[in-house]
Amino acid sequence: MSRKLNLRERYQRMTRDLAWEPSYQSKSDIYPQMEFEGIKIEDWDKWEDPFRLTMDSYWKYQAEKERKLYSIIDAFAQNNGHMNVTDARYVNALKLFLTGVSPLEYAAHRGFAMVGRQFPGAGAQVACQMQSIDELRHVQTQIHTISHYNKYFNGFHDFRHMHDRVWYLSVPKSFFDDAMSAGPFEFITAISFSFEYVLTNLLFMPFMSGAAFNGDMATVTFGFSAQSDESRHMTLGLEVIKFMAEQHPDNIPIIQKWIDKWFWRGYRLLTLVGMMMDYMLPKKVMSWREAWEIYFEQNGGALFEDMARYGLRMPKYWEQTIEGKDHITHQAWGIFYNYTHAAAFHTWMPDNEEMDWLSAKYPDSFDQYYRPRFEHWREQAEAGNRFYNPTLPMLCQTCQIPMGFTEPGDPTTIGFRASDFEGNRYHFCSDGCKDIFDNEPQKFCQAWMPVHQIYQGNCGGATVPDVLDWYHLNFGVDNFDYAQSPDRQHWQQWKGEAAEESDAPDEAA
Amino acid sequence: MAVKAITPDYKGEALDGVDNFHGNIMFHVNWEKHLMFCAPLAFAMPPDAPFSTLLEETLPTAYGYHPDWKKVDWSKVEWTLDHEPFDPKPDASLEENGIVHRSLLRFTVPGAEGIADSGS
Structure with missing residues (x-):
């Protein structure tokens, strides 16, 4: 010893050596x-x-x-x-x-x-x-x-x-x-x-x-x-x-x-x-x-x-x-830019330098498909007309992401797939997500889909403030564009930067 | 096999059958080549609502922000319903037009290709 x-x-x-062979219970029971x-x-x-x-x-x-x-x-x-x-x-x-x-x-x-x-x-x-x-x-x-x-x-x-x-x-x-x-x-x-x-x-x-x-x-x-x-x-x-x-x-x-x-x-x-x-x-x-x-x-x-x-x-x-790889991140940022009024974080449009970085990193897609969209959004925001999508999006039944991904090889057309199962139709963003559902429809027909739940009346109410309240998000504080956010206002105060016009409430002080 | 489960004949409870929508149907609309709206939209409406409500109230509220919206002439818009060509009758109800729970409507406005013709 x-x-x-x-x-x-x-x-x-x-x-x-810490394991042992069971003697009075069968392995299949254990x-x-x-x-x-x-x-x-x-x-x-x-x-x-x-x-x-x-x-x-x-x-x-x-x-x-x-x-x-x-x-x-x-x-x-x-x-x-x-x-x-x-x-x-x-x-x-x-x-x-x-x-x-x-x-x-x-x-x-x-x-x-x-x-x-x-x-x-x-x-x-x-x-x-x-x-x-x-x-x-x-x-x-x-x-x-x-x-x-x-x-x-x-x-x-x-x-x-x-x-x-x-x-x-x-x-x-x-x-x-x-x-x-x-x-x-x-x-x-x-x-x-x-x-x-x-x-x-x-x-x-x-x-x-x-x-x-x-x-x-x-x-x-x-x-x-x-x-x-x-x-x-x-x-x-x-x-x-x-x-x-x-x-x-x-x-x-x-x-x-x-x-x-x-x-x-x-x-x-x-x-x-x-x-x-x-x-x-x-x-x-x-x-x-x-x-x-x-x-x-x-x-x-x-x-x-x-x-x-x-x-x-x-x-x-x-x-x-x-x-x-040339598309999904731009599409995802678009989704959050659309719905940042219902999110617990802020979004914004890239500045010129960032747009140029994106053009350089995505030479085959950014300038052609995404820059025009983003520049338009940025102009509108600067003119006081920031875009928020007023309608709930269609979701993929499997990944649950809004159906914002485009058809492979066709970046201006949304990809749509669907399956019928036991009298109901289910929608998907891609072949991959459809296959996953089709292999186990009894599982994925139970998915708790946020948009569907809102329309079924299970999420606190029918308006954005109702739903945000049910999410425990603070309307006007946690959500909306970064430009108007209390976060930004505080940061500028702490850093001694020129304060921009903002009437956001001072919550975190 | 619809799922591999530890219990034989396992059955899931579908959460989104039409009966859970309090008399409404939920259906989807996509404006083609206008991806500034990041995804197709979801609407819940009574099946006996006239299709014209969609044209005159619902869709203008949903899509009116887009500068191309002024190019929309419903008499020239091309539709598909569940991927088949579709010629809607505005005065008939959603149901009479063949729109059912989880239907997908897609429409194309001729001559409107989005911001700077980028499909946005």
């Missing part, structure tokens, strides 16, 4: 969700944990990270760190990120706890347990950031409540609800592989670099602290796919279908991130188009070349994302 265990032995003793998805696992001991991290060292590493993180967060608060961001417009990107993504971190915490309970293998159980705790840590650190910014800027005050109600937050919410209401193998394919492994770089790299570029050290800090966990999560994602693929050939078509589905769902969700990169960062890092080329076309392309040995191919409709 006096001999010290080496790393391999420690890992063996403190993970695999793990009731293992069969219905059709995934066949012959030997859970083949699960490889590339990190060989034991729970005791996990606590030690994480505690160190926490100590560093909270000392920086404290310093940020004490030194009024929010005053160092490039411009208060930037904070609107944070509003979208922290109200849209932070609740997903919490959902991931719950999801990994659930699937960790369902997997019979000790290696997989421990990996899921650690990720579950990681995700709880992430949401906590982000709530500290919310808490700080909430003292100085509008729109952060009730993110939990808004997550369940606000029309655009239904996009990330429904993404995760879809994963969590699937079986454990689909959940882990969706979140660990498709999102964390294939797409997470598009969330973290540009966004955290964007935060650093724009002087937001609070976000950089939680970002870097989370990033070391993310590399573990990404490795888990890859291991999950390899494990399932190697366990049984029957698993391959099931996995491929999930990859197709979750790639498309992730792509639609990341449109919101792309929009932040192209429009909401006062100092730009890179364009969405460039990020997609690096992180999906190059890295993702190489990954799927590798996966070919299992019989897995590129996700269906990936070609459409190559065409779409």
